[in-house]
Amino acid sequence: MIENILKNIDINSEWFINNRRELHKIPELDFDLPKTTKYITTILDELGVNYKTNIGKSGIVADFIGKDTTKTIALRADIDALPILENSDCPFKSEHIGKMHACGHDVHCSVLLGVAKVLSTIKEELPCNVRLIFQPAEETTGGALPMINDGVLDNVDAIFGLHVHPSLHVGKIGVKYGPMFAASTTVNIKIIGKSTHGAFPSDGVDAIVTACQVVSSIQSIVSRNTDSRDSLVITFGTINGGTKENIVANEVTLTGTIRTLSQDMRVFAKTRIKEMAEFVAKGYGACAEVNFRDSYDALINHDSFVDIIKSSGEELLSKENVINIPKSEMGAEDFAYYLEKVPGAFFLLGTGNEELNACEPLHNDKFKIDETSIPLGIKMQVLNIFKAYEFLKNR
């Protein structure tokens, strides 16, 4: 039966790829996705699929009822784009100037629409319930949590997600046990000194000199305070302060990002950064106000579901095309929140092909994919559903 399903996916390749091209023309940002969601619901209507809109602001959830209604497997696609001017001559180039699907979320969305088409034709053979989650705002503040708060994971037993990957050749997938993407936290440090004439610095407290010491001292947290086998990145991306060359600055603001692969390391890094900034500033007669804003948590895959993805990949693409990713990525991905609530796993779908110039990195204005990856992504997710159901049933 599964062989027939896979064969049918090949027959419908053009339809799947066309969805991606249509979505590529209409990139939209954040939660503001009227054309994208309209496109999705039009297709779901054509397929006769039940769905709900405006979940977690502008998300869509489609439900399929299978033979065993006690089990539900979810698949998630993020559907938002980026504020990038597309630099391409492709015939389905972005029609929204300054916006572009440069992270491949048009591919993720078309894979999920493809799965919807496949499932709508095998209603009688579907082993369990399946829920398709079309999620906004992955690139901004995160659409996952609002959707989870609206109940998208209620009664869900397992979840899978994927991301396109230009440095993996089309026909390959990437899997990773354990932590796959990092947690991200923004740090803001305000150094407060006392201004005075630049010729008489001893009458004031120099916030610039203090800020330089704070930045240098914080660099030692990674090299001196953390176990070298644990990952931590601390980067300061902005430093702003001062008004004129002959005035000692009374205020400097630093902003940066912290990336970690565990909650413990995240808490530790925040504690040490706060201590270091406050004590160093005090040593210079200034004071430091330190604030953090946690963004996405670390994405941690569940082993049994990585096994399932591997097994699907080996069956579809052969063993050598299933790549074990050796290291976690320090980028962030809000699929993390689903995996905190239910078991599952995330994997990378190879979309690279040098012959097609499809090798630019994500978020690049020339980003391109080999579109034959789309039917492969659909096959992977359909196989994952069948295999995950067998696993859940026998547990």
Ligand SMILES: [Zn+2]
């Ligand atoms: Zn992105």
Ligand SMILES: [Zn+2]
């Ligand atoms: Zn992305």
